[in-house]
Amino acid sequence: MRLRLDLSYDGAQFHGxxxxxxxxxxxxxxxxxxATVLRxxxxxxxxxxxxxxxxxHARGQVAHVDLADDQVDVEHxxxxxxxxxxxxxxxxxxxVAPEGFDARFSALERRYVYRISDRGPGDPLARGQVVDWPRELDVDAMNAGAEPLLGEHEFAAFCKKREGATTIRTLLVLRTDRRDDDVLETTVRADAFCHSMVRSLMGALVAVGEHRFDPSWTSDVLAVGERDARVRVMPARGLVLEEVVYPPDDALADRASEARQRRGN
Incomplete structure (x- = not known):
């Protein structure tokens, strides 16, 4: 029996x-x-x-687990x-997961949101999920810097490589908006992400938003294909996994097979 779990968590007290x-x-x-419940x-x-x-943090994490016993009372x-x-x-x-479902490889895309308060101290009730930033950021410049990163690229410049795994990803959305309360929300959607990719992308956008670099600089960083010391990995607490999108049930197995072949381990 394969079970699907839909999860939310506050990541502050976890080591990932x-x-x-x-x-x-x-x-x-x-x-x-x-293990405790099922003995x-x-x-x-x-x-x-x-x-x-x-x-x-996560608001829309998805996981699966395989159990040897196919008679588990799921509601209990x-x-x-x-x-x-x-x-x-x-x-x-x-x-119970549909036939062919794999929480990792069946996913079509993941959506993260990164939140920054750049106009004075933010809401103390939200400080666990919003990063206070000491300098005001130019949203238009950040979005201009995001443009060259959209689409399928080798994102080695923004990732920590793993042996046997590709860092080619398809970035679908990278857009920053200023809310009415002045909190900046950057929405990041991709077919998948590699280690530290979202927070590194945010580091590049913040550097552009501070006018330390022109928006075209992000394209230069991407083209080099290796980590750039000027790209800061932003603090973890501003990042939330908001949603994971899957295809219809009859396409789950095909999607999982395609993703395995493309991404390796």
Whole structure:
């Protein structure tokens, strides 16, 4: 039995999604809760749509888990997990996954939002998800700097490489808007992201928004194809995984096969 889990979490007190010995992680907490409820001898491994870094939040994370027992009472399991999970993890839904569903490889796109307050101290009630910035940012310049990054590119300049995995991604949306309360929201949508990619993209846009570089500079950074020390990796707390989009059920398996072949490990 493969189950789909729809999750939200406050990443402030976690060392990221991925389980790590001796550290508190989102994956570790959920796998421990599953093992407790189902009385498993060893935790059943979770696969998520996108591994968030330490301090990054999620409102729309998706994961799956494979269980040897195909007679699990899903409604009972949902209630039990909700009572056992810590307050900073919300299990929004739990259901038997459709045939061919893979939380990671079946996804068509992920949508993140990064939030910055650049006109004085922001709302103290939102400080856990909004980064206070000491200098005002030019939104038009940021959007101009985003333009060359849209589409399919080799994003090695904005990623931490992993052995055997590609850093070619298709960036669908990279746009900053100023809300009525002056908080800047940058929406980032792509077929997938590599390690630290969104926060590095934000570092480049902030540098352009401060007028330290012309908007065309982002194109130069992208073309070099390796990390640029001038591109700051922005703080994690401003980043939220808002949504993961999947195709219709009858296209899940084909999408997963296509994504595996393209992205490697």
């Amino acid at each position: 999604w991925a389980a790590q010995p001796g550290l508190r992680t989102v994956q570790g907490e959920i796998e421990t809760a599953l 498993l001898e060893s935790p059943a491994a979770l696969t998520c749509a996108g591994r968030t870094d330490a301090g990054v 399991l949902l209630r039990s997990l909700r009572s056992l999970l810590p307050d900073d993890i919300g299990l929004r839904a739990l259901a």
